[in-house]
Amino acid sequence: MTRYRPTVVEVDLDAIRHNVRLLNPPNAELMAIVKADGYGLGAGPVARAALDVGASRLGVALVEEGLSLREAGIDAPILVLTELPPGSEKEALEAGLTPSVYSVAGLEGLAEAARAIGRPVGVHLKLDTGMHRVGLWPPEDAPAFARRILDAGLEIEGVWTHFADSERDDEGTLRQLASFRSAVEALAGAGVHPSVLHAANSGATIRLPETRLDLVRPGAAVYGLDPGEGLAHRAGLRPALAWRSAVSMVKRLPAGERLSYGGRYTLERASTIATVPVGYDDGYPRTAVGAEVLIGGVRRPVAGTITMDQIVVDCGDGEVAPGDEVVLIGTRGHERITADELAERAGTIARAIATGIGRRVPREYVSTEAPE
Numbered sequence: 001m002t003r004y005r006p007t008v009v010e011v012d013l014d015a016i017r018h019n020v021r022l023l024n025p026p027n028a029e030l031m032a033i034v035k036a037d038g039y040g041l042g043a044g045p046v047a048r049a050a051l052d053v054g055a056s057r058l059g060v061a062l063v064e065e066g067l068s069l070r071e072a073g074i075d076a077p078i079l080v081l082t083e084l085p086p087g088s089e090k091e092a093l094e095a096g097l098t099p100s101v102y103s104v105a106g107l108e109g110l111a112e113a114a115r116a117i118g119r120p121v122g123v124h125l126k127l128d129t130g131m132h133r134v135g136l137w138p139p140e141d142a143p144a145f146a147r148r149i150l151d152a153g154l155e156i157e158g159v160w161t162h163f164a165d166s167e168r169d170d171e172g173t174l175r176q177l178a179s180f181r182s183a184v185e186a187l188a189g190a191g192v193h194p195s196v197l198h199a200a201n202s203g204a205t206i207r208l209p210e211t212r213l214d215l216v217r218p219g220a221a222v223y224g225l226d227p228g229e230g231l232a233h234r235a236g237l238r239p240a241l242a243w244r245s246a247v248s249m250v251k252r253l254p255a256g257e258r259l260s261y262g263g264r265y266t267l268e269r270a271s272t273i274a275t276v277p278v279g280y281d282d283g284y285p286r287t288a289v290g291a292e293v294l295i296g297g298v299r300r301p302v303a304g305t306i307t308m309d310q311i312v313v314d315c316g317d318g319e320v321a322p323g324d325e326v327v328l329i330g331t332r333g334h335e336r337i338t339a340d341e342l343a344e345r346a347g348t349i350a351r352a353i354a355t356g357i358g359r360r361v362p363r364e365y366v367s368t369e370a371p372e
């Protein structure tokens, strides 16, 4: 479809490659987490870029996400991070997706589908060590549950867990790791020796080398989105996401005029106001207070209520014309607006800004590096 609106997301695949190389530990594998359509950047292109430079597996939240990657021709191992929903097992296994398992009901559905397709199926047993979202609890039940998995005719390829606060809390994270390790020891005592143990999300991969085990599972860091606490910047990760638009209309208004819905922004002096065709339907957060954009490389405040399709920007006495580039997230000259900055203004996190960018914003891919 022809595009008439200048609002686009630009995904830097070289940044993805740089980040994967940087995060990939010397003695472990890297599973790039590409759930939520690759954190909003586009799962297929991101997955390919990550696999190009040494990621050996992919992780997704939904069976549907795994199936779309297969449809896009990606044949790397793909782990589904939750149990396969009832009814999806056969299709998921036929597509070669790797299931996670942690409940008796989940195991039964999976075992039946595995028998029906008549091929050996390796699963990843997920243990809950303190996040309390999904996973086998208590982790001390691992040997008994592993026995049931094997009795059902399945193989245990991996055992894993997930951290609740690895960006900040060393003590809690290491406590989770210790609980994971003792469950793995108990499994070994019961004769179960999985080939891959994994736990580390972005925060743990960057900060706590002892959590890297056989495989790391970063998401945010792959995209150069800050996992929290400024870690992305400190680790030398490069942001892969830029979000741009262009000025659609400019007017000079006198002091006292009020802007946008509810008239919540009053001009204290005469000012040049630029309209930009991006709004909350596009994922520009309606709750962002004091957000700024770059026009001509200069920071300008978003003025008044963010509407569904448009924002207005107070440019003071700056020279601004229709068609001028507007950077919502990204770099121009010496100025940079990060997803994290916008997230902070909106009271959310960088991941939610990225995944929240609307479906109607086209994703464009840039790369100067030849694939390896």
Ligand SMILES: *Cc1c(COP(=O)(O)O)cnc(C)c1O
Pocket: 033, 035, 081, 162, 200, 201, 202, 203, 217, 218, 219, 220, 221, 227, 351
């Ligand atoms: C989302 C997710 C990850 C990646 O998390 P980041 O903090 O974005 O690196 C890893 N593992 C699981 C189970 C997840 O759900």
